[in-house]
Amino acid sequence: DAGITQSPRYKITETGRQVTLMCHQTWSHSYMFWYRQDLGHGLRLIYYSAAADITDKGEVPDGYVVSRSKTENFPLTLESATRSQTSVYFCASTDGSRGSRKTQYFGPGTRLLVL
């Protein structure tokens, strides 16, 4: 199906484990983003990517790693999960060049619980 998908949708893990959240989009959008959603904070940007092999930090990058070897995929890895990383994670994508301010399209989210 066309669109933006995330997997898994739900994940329970333990403190100290490595976890990878997957994001895949079928539009060939150049930009991709990872946000986390926490009560009282809205959504905060973790990392973003303007193109394959180009990534940059957002507002809350500590404890996370990203890569983008292919345009359509943008995995997010928690190298050693902590309880404070319990959250709902959203991936998003958009096309256009820098400054074009196009609409971002969001995936359905991954709900992560770190015990």
Added chain:
Amino acid sequence: GDSVTQMEGPVTLSEEAFLTINCTYTATGYPSLFWYVQYPGEGLQLLLKATKADDKGSNKGFEATYRKETTSFHLEKGSVQVSDSAVYFCALSDLAQKLVFGQGTRLTINP
């Protein structure tokens, strides 16, 4: 840095009531402004947007006007329905396409 402040919720209204959710922003540049809506268990969907001063975005009976002089982008709807119950986020977009979100406002409409 850029920031967005929106009306804290939760907001509870009766069906057919008038809705306003306030949103103000601080930005060094000239951002685009967005309202996104999140229905229970789902991701965010674009509700409307405006890209320059005095632009009015509208969709599904919702409206918001980009007011540069008051740095505001308030969301309004003349007659809400139960199906409008959701969380609403105001956001701005910078040159790098990054979105900065407000805290979100949970809206509940009672029949």
